[in-house]
Amino acid sequence: MAIEKSKRGGATLAEVAAAAGVSKMTASRVLRNAPGFSNQTRDKVMLEVQRLGYVPNRIAAAFGSDQTSTLVGVCVPRLTSDLFGSVLDSIDHTLSKFGYQTMIGTHEQSPEVEETWLRAILAWRPAGVILSGRTHTRGTIEILRAQSIPVVEVWNLNTSPLDVSVGFNHYDCGHEMGSFVLSKGYENIAYVGAETNAEGMGKVRRQGFEKALQNAKREFLTKEILTDRPSFYAGYYGTENVLNRTNDVDAIYYQDDTMAVGGLFYCKSKGLNVADDIGIAGWGGMEIASVLPERLTTTIVTTRALGKAAAEALVARVRNEPVQDVTVATTRLVPGNTI
Amino acid sequence: MAIEKSKRGGATLAEVAAAAGVSKMTASRVLRNAPGFSNQTRDKVMLEVQRLGYVPNRIAAAFGSDQTSTLVGVCVPRLTSDLFGSVLDSIDHTLSKFGYQTMIGTHEQSPEVEETWLRAILAWRPAGVILSGRTHTRGTIEILRAQSIPVVEVWNLNTSPLDVSVGFNHYDCGHEMGSFVLSKGYENIAYVGAETNAEGMGKVRRQGFEKALQNAKREFLTKEILTDRPSFYAGYYGTENVLNRTNDVDAIYYQDDTMAVGGLFYCKSKGLNVADDIGIAGWGGMEIASVLPERLTTTIVTTRALGKAAAEALVARVRNEPVQDVTVATTRLVPGNTI
DNA sequence: ATGAAAGCGCTAACAC
């Protein structure tokens, strides 16, 4: 009987070993660069690997050995966001540098969707998972504990994390911006955001801002939170709503820079003088700001550093190396000329 | 001897079966909803599944059965792009709807990086892969053929695809825009793009545009292709370079809308009258355009439809259902008032 | 409707 090829294309380790005239174990050692083979053996094996186009079967490897894979699950709110995209990109680069593969998912700010995703992912016995949900379902928490799998919570700063947290201090961002806007003499401030049912961390920034207002015995004059995702147009439209509702507003704090830029254009389209007639502040330090005639007052956040730190923390946890429970990624309020 | 728990957390099928007082096979049938069990049996099994917090082990399942997983590898140029992000988001939603998990990678327009990624991914015996590289290395092509795995090439339209291709006709987009710009009386047209060493499909659009120029016995007055990624600032800076180099330019075709918007702001900052002094055309139909005072002349592309079509084509291929070799996703030139 | 046995491709543990 000829050597039976496995169903789909690839040769198996056994075939490579047979062709090279060594045992499976020896071939395995060569391929994993584990100690215990001569140069001559290596050459023989590698020759056959080349010749047969052998592709290792990690499913079998993960199954046969330690029961965990080099897969890492990463779930972000959505993929269509400069900020999350940048974090994910950075996570993926870092993970792949360490030899892990990234499995993605999106939760659109729904803890239930996150849980559904998680259950599917855990079936792959990932080395760890990176979550970005602000809150998790009870089911998520239980299943994570039961599997005792490394978890990094990213984006938000969680002072009592499931496992490890790497994030921005959104509350402080909001609070700092609130104080700044007040210090510039603005008094009648509105908020424009999106994602009514699950605002994610925008809500926390708003709360930080509100705290600053409270400290000055003030509050938001009005809040406009659209049932939409943050976007340029959502900012434009939200601003229109706010300004139609009241003439008293002299500044607006936006959920993020896309919305702030949208608002900026609305104001300009109405002939308003930005900063003088109406102050505008955003969050995120997005790239669009680099080409605007105005320098947008915003909070710059280090998304790539955040992603890298999160991935590195996960790898460290997987390897049982010491990891800080909570890591704060840098944010910096950058005054422009829109406030 | 007590039942030995597997290393990490989870109960095994055997444990669930034992607890429910049935065989592994019966429990397996219940969990996969395969025919051959009574309602009573199902209830017993599901009760234990709940009680033990059983998470199926897909690694073992994939290994034990057909040697392919429900994993799908998707490699895009980068994650920090509205357009690619939207395609990926749509792919992931569609795949997960069909029960597949998405493994991602980025190639940054390098075929070698794509190949490296592919080798790592194929080791997981994915059900299929979705690639977006314009060109592939010889190694990529060989390994894909050898594994005889379903492949969908997305983004670019490939008339002789490895397997299945779903994409935009970038050449036609460029050609159509070229004809349009000429029809508006512009004569001295420049091109501003990015990613010198590997332009991706921007290059094809440029060639389509060039063809339209050639048909009118013309050519680009000058081309500025930055070593950078396309971005707002790259467009701003590229435009500055072009206009510093020559005064004769009366229109610029940009690699995409981000660059076009960057260019637009540069022109405005110099007091140029857009459309009259200088025409501007982009590609992509990006969201920012919705809030600009100018309506950007651009080509709208259906990224979500593209992603959905690509994922559906992959699933069909995996299931051995008939699939069109080549599918063209919709693009539409939308005249604004910047040309 | 249910179960028993075999085996998927690899690696850990232990010989030699």
Added chain:
DNA sequence: GTGTTAGCGCTTTCAT
């Protein structure tokens, strides 16, 4: 430096 044995958790095949 190399080979042998056993087994990971599941599904397939074949009985019953």
